[in-house]
Amino acid sequence: MTSTQAVEFANFFADLSQRSANPTFDLSTIRDIVETMHVATKEPEGVTYAEVDAGGVEALWCIPTGSDPLRVLLHNHMGGSVITSMYSDRKAAAHIAKAAGIRSLVLNFRRSPEHKYPAQVEDVETAYRWLLGHGYRPENIASVGHSIGGYLAVALAQRLRDRGEALPGAILSISPWCDPTMSGESIEGNADKDKLLSRPLLEFFRSCFLDGTGVELTDPQVNLLNSDLSGLPPIAVYYGEDELLASEDAEFGRRAEGAGNEVTVTQVDAGQHSFIIGAGWVPEVDQAIAEMGVWLRSTLGLDAAAD
Amino acid sequence: MASEQSDQLAELNGVSRDRLSNPNLDLQTIRDMCDALGAAGKEPEGVSYAEVDAGGVPALWCIPAGCDDEAVVLFSHAGGTAVFSMSSDRKAAGHLAKAAGIRALVLDYRRSPENKFPAQQDDVETAYRWLLAQGYRRDKIASGGHSVGGNLAVSLAIRLRDQGLPLPGAILAVSGWYDTELKNPTLQTVTQ
Numbered sequence: 001m002t003s004t005q006a007v008e009f010a011n012f013f014a015d016l017s018q019r020s021a022n023p024t025f026d027l028s029t030i031r032d033i034v035e036t037m038h039v040a041t042k043e044p045e046g047v048t049y050a051e052v053d054a055g056g057v058e059a060l061w062c063i064p065t066g067s068d069p070l071r072v073l074l075h076n077h078m079g080g081s082v083i084t085s086m087y088s089d090r091k092a093a094a095h096i097a098k099a100a101g102i103r104s105l106v107l108n109f110r111r112s113p114e115h116k117y118p119a120q121v122e123d124v125e126t127a128y129r130w131l132l133g134h135g136y137r138p139e140n141i142a143s144v145g146h147s148i149g150g151y152l153a154v155a156l157a158q159r160l161r162d163r164g165e166a167l168p169g170a171i172l173s174i175s176p177w178c179d180p181t182m183s184g185e186s187i188e189g190n191a192d193k194d195k196l197l198s199r200p201l202l203e204f205f206r207s208c209f210l211d212g213t214g215v216e217l218t219d220p221q222v223n224l225l226n227s228d229l230s231g232l233p234p235i236a237v238y239y240g241e242d243e244l245l246a247s248e249d250a251e252f253g254r255r256a257e258g259a260g261n262e263v264t265v266t267q268v269d270a271g272q273h274s275f276i277i278g279a280g281w282v283p284e285v286d287q288a289i290a291e292m293g294v295w296l297r298s299t300l301g302l303d304a305a306a307d
Numbered sequence: 308m309a310s311e312q313s314d315q316l317a318e319l320n321g322v323s324r325d326r327l328s329n330p331n332l333d334l335q336t337i338r339d340m341c342d343a344l345g346a347a348g349k350e351p352e353g354v355s356y357a358e359v360d361a362g363g364v365p366a367l368w369c370i371p372a373g374c375d376d377e378a379v380v381l382f383s384h385a386g387g388t389a390v391f392s393m394s395s396d397r398k399a400a401g402h403l404a405k406a407a408g409i410r411a412l413v414l415d416y417r418r419s420p421e422n423k424f425p426a427q428q429d430d431v432e433t434a435y436r437w438l439l440a441q442g443y444r445r446d447k448i449a450s451g452g453h454s455v456g457g458n459l460a461v462s463l464a465i466r467l468r469d470q471g472l473p474l475p476g477a478i479l480a481v482s483g484w485y486d487t488e489l490k491n492p493t494l495q496t497v498t499q
Contacts, residue, residue, distance in 0.1 A: 019335060028326070032343035033336060039394060043367065045357040049350040060350065087346050 002270040002284075009278040009285075010242070010270075012040050013195035027082075034083045041091035042280025044098050049090065055130030057123045058108035060086045062094035064101060071140040071300050072131060073097055073104040074124070074156075074168070076149030078274045080177070080205025081112040081120050089149075095279035095286075096144070096172075099293025101302065104144070105131065109152070113208040117215055117222060120148070124156045128168070138166035142296055143233075146274050148205070150176025154224055157232050170299040171235045172292060175245055175274050176252060178224040180206045180217040184247035193242035196273045202244070224252055229259035234299050236264045238288055240271025264295065319347055334389070334420075341390040348398035351405050356397065362437030364430045365415040367393045369401040371408060378409040380449040380479065381435060381463075383456030387484070388419040388427050403451070403479075411451075412438065416459075427455070431463045435475070446476040457483025 020033040050061040062075075073096065077089035086108040097104035109123035124143075131141055145153040150173040157167050182202055191198070206217065220227035225248065235256050239249035246267070253265035268275055268288045278285040297303050309317075323344055327337055357368040380403065384396035393415040404411035416430035431450075438448055452460040457480035464474050 019339075022336075024331065025336075029332075029336065029340065032340045035343045035346075036339045043356040043358045046355050048353050048355050048372065050352040051350045065355070085346070 003282065005282040006270045006278070006284050009040060009275075009282045010195045010272050013272055017196055017198070017201075031083050034079070035085065035088050037084065037277055038088040038091060040277050041095070043091060044094045044280060047094040047098055049094075052105075054105065054107065054127040055133070057127045057130070058086065059127060060090060060106045060108070062090065062097045062104040062106060064094070064098040064103065067097065067101050067103045068302055070136070071102045071142075071302060072136050073100065073102055073142045073144045073172075073296065074128060074131065074153075075104045075106045076109065076124060076145030076152040077106065078145075078147030078149055078175075078277075079111075080202070081109075081117070081148050081209045082205055083111070092146075092276040092279050093144075095289050096276065096292055096296075099289050100296040100300075101293070102142070102296060102300065113211075116211070116213050117209050120152060120209075121155050121159065124152050125159060128156060128160075139169040140300060141168040142170040142172055142300060143168045144172040144174075146174035146176070146276055148177050148209075150174050151178065151222075151224060154232070154235075155221075158227060158229075161231050167233050169301070170233055170296060172238075172296060173235060173252075174238045174276060174292075175240060175243060176224065176237065176249055177202075177205075177245060178252040179248040180210070180222055184245065184251065186247035187244050190242055190244050190246055194244045194273055195242075197244040199244075225255065229256045229261065232256065232259070232261045234262040234264075236266070236292065236295050236299075238266045238268060238292065240268050240273055240275045242270055243273035243275075245273060266291065316347065319344075338390050338392075341386065342392055342395045345395035345398065348402075350398060351401040354401040354405055356401075359412075361412065361414065361434040362440070364434045364437070365393070366434060367397060367400075367413045367415070369397065369404045369411040369413060371401070371405040371410070373408075374404065375409045377444070378407075378447040378449070379438060379443055380404065380407060380409060380411045380451045381431070381438065381460075381475070382411045382413045383416065383427075383431055383452030383459040384413065385452075385454030385456055385482070386418075387455050388424075390418070399453075407449075409449075427459055428462050428466060431459050432466060435463060435467075445473040448475040449477040449479055450475040451479035451481070453481035453483070455484045457481055458485055461485075 020030050046065040048063050052059050075093040077084050086106040093104045093106045107127050110119045143153040143156050153173045237253040257263040275285050353372040355370050359366050382400045384391045393413040400411040400413045414434050417426040450460040450463045460480045
């Protein structure tokens with residue numbers, strides 16, 4: 001049965017979407033409104049923070065007390081490449097970091113439409129190389145993100161694979177935006193249940209992200225369902241039952257597994273898109289984040305190292 | 308001479324003031340835009356946070372690593388009672404707590420116009436009494452805040468004094484707003 005907190009969280013998203021959809025608002029105002037999404041995330045206790053220049057990419061360390069010194073989560077925020085930031089994702093990322101006992105580096109990648117594709121992927125790669133330059137080993141890095149950040153988490157590993165470079169040790173892709181053509185059945189089927197995303201919003205995001213770049217919506221560089229998914233590290237896919245992207249995320253999980261990877265797919269009951277924003281008080285979300293923590297520890301070999 | 312960074316902050320505030328002067332904005336949007344200014348503060352390192360119900364007043368602990376356990380600064384945010392929040396003040400309060408080596412309790416007091424005077428003073432007093440009930444000694448509590456929060460920091464002590472109650476150990480009022488008649492001559496001379 002759906003918790004009252006999950007219902008309250010969905011209503012919060014509905015209100016936020018409604019308030020930000022005023023057609024007279026300019027982009028900076030919409031960004032400010034959606035930035036307040038973070039109030040839906042409760043402060044995780046026992047985590048400290050530090051801003052850092054990750055090779056030219058603004059970033060924020062989330063450092064749980066007593067976390068592992070050797071491993072790191074490279075975290076990419078939501079927002080279709082257009083909105084939200086490392087600030088609005090701070091608490092959600094810190095909850096995942098705390099569940100895993102591993103510090104998280106939350107990126108403030110350049111946003112579109114000011115910076116179109118591939119600026120975001122380039123920033124993620126820059127930050128990854130910065131981590132390597134600071135002594136983190138590839139297998140001790142998890143590539144993490146949600147929504148567009150869930151796409152970026154996978155795209156980073158694909159770029160590295162295509163160049164024959166060492167891959168991160170894990171990919172945690174939450175509510176990933178896999179298919180900019182929006183052909184999944186839940187785009188229509190979950191239209192009433194998803195309180196954050198809508199077809200017009202996704203159209204706005206993809207237009208900001210890709211218009212003028214010459215990159216097609218079907219291009220494997222931006223469409224994970226059309227891309228080569230072979231030879232990737234272990235992948236955990238999480239998505240919400242009620243989100244527009246549910247069907248494409250399930251399909252991505254199937255294809256990633258079919259391509260020969262070790263894949264685990266979890267559908268969160270009554271989960272909204274980017275449900276991790278409800279961390280700290282929505283039971284379904286906290287359960288999912290606890291599982292992510294266990295998976296990250298296990299996949300990055302932290303439990304084995306502790307034995 | 309002001310630093311380059313200080314000039315940048317002033318410029319940022321100027322841009323915000325221009326954007327906020329749009330007469331078509333509703334209060335909720337203005338609040339969101341103000342809260343987004345919180346991004347201008349840099350994260351204080353080595354400070355953790357915890358949300359707490361301070362006797363009915365939502366509040367946020369800012370806890371510097373290795374800080375004193377017995378002292379606390381009770382901190383009220385800026386915003387004329389109408390805008391800003393404990394979230395937008397988190398980092399500034401975290402810096403203050405770290406500089407002092409003591410915890411800060413940042414209050415999310417009720418805002419106006421939904422809750423007019425004296426709701427804000429009532430909430431500060433409620434949180435102060437909650438601290439006493441938690442075992443903090445009154446002489447280890449500093450009453451702090453900035454802008455209207457500076458007013459609240461002083462008002463708390465005045466209210467307690469007038470009731471003949473023990474006073475906090477210190478008042479830290481930053482950029483306090485004291486003169487609601489706006490007769491202060493710098494209102495004209497510094498507006499540029």
